[in-house]
Amino acid sequence: MELKNALAVCLISFFSATIVLLIARALDVQAASRLEPQLTQIAEELQAIRKAGGIAASPGSAADIAADVAADDGLTVYYLHGNMRCPTCRSIESQTQETVQSDFAAEVDQGQLTFKTLNYEKPAGEELGKKFEVMQPVVVVVRTQGGEIVDWKRLDEVWAFVGDPAAFRDYVRTEVSAMLVSGQPSMLSPGSTLPGVTAPDSAPTTIPSSADPGDIPLP
Numbered sequence: 001m002e003l004k005n006a007l008a009v010c011l012i013s014f015f016s017a018t019i020v021l022l023i024a025r026a027l028d029v030q031a032a033s034r035l036e037p038q039l040t041q042i043a044e045e046l047q048a049i050r051k052a053g054g055i056a057a058s059p060g061s062a063a064d065i066a067a068d069v070a071a072d073d074g075l076t077v078y079y080l081h082g083n084m085r086c087p088t089c090r091s092i093e094s095q096t097q098e099t100v101q102s103d104f105a106a107e108v109d110q111g112q113l114t115f116k117t118l119n120y121e122k123p124a125g126e127e128l129g130k131k132f133e134v135m136q137p138v139v140v141v142v143r144t145q146g147g148e149i150v151d152w153k154r155l156d157e158v159w160a161f162v163g164d165p166a167a168f169r170d171y172v173r174t175e176v177s178a179m180l181v182s183g184q185p186s187m188l189s190p191g192s193t194l195p196g197v198t199a200p201d202s203a204p205t206t207i208p209s210s211a212d213p214g215d216i217p218l219p
Helices: 002-026 029-051 062-066 087-103 105-109 123-131 165-182
Strands: 073-081 113-119 138-145 148-155
Touching (some): 073 087, 073 123, 073 165, 087 113, 087 138, 087 165, 105 113, 113 123
Parallel strands (some): 073 113
16 A cells, blocks of 8 residues: 555656646647646645645546547537546536536537536547547537537637636637537528528629610709
């Protein structure tokens, strides 16, 4: 048991030393600068876990094992996490889930949008973790069609906004809304009409070629 705890402490120390590098690779310079306060908080949380003599690991659940890799059709907001669950990571998860359930209640009820939590360090989530190039806990918005992933976006900046609930909610809401809209046909696409509006005749208006300009009365 002592050897196991010692190994756990070594792992948490390594994680604490490398998390900044991993996130910096995933974000641009501007986003990374906004992330600095959150990184400090995460480092403190990791140090507290280290002093406790071990790590808080997720044992895995039936939901992890039986999680669907992709829905048949629609949009899925994934929170992908590893075995370690720090308080900041859990805050990202809870804020994302709350935003989805409150701001997209209609889409959720209609089955167009779902929220799922998946461990990318376990077999059920490993494939998605690799596909989305996940290096740390993060939110990914995924659109599927016929059981196949047709589009996805990783929301790396959730780490920058986790300390500001209003900004976090706005960021997630904006990204999810954009993905929902991009998956629907545009109302202004060729051949479409607005509800209750009859499309006018598109035939061009022509002037008879026999008309004599002299016959047109002057104002």
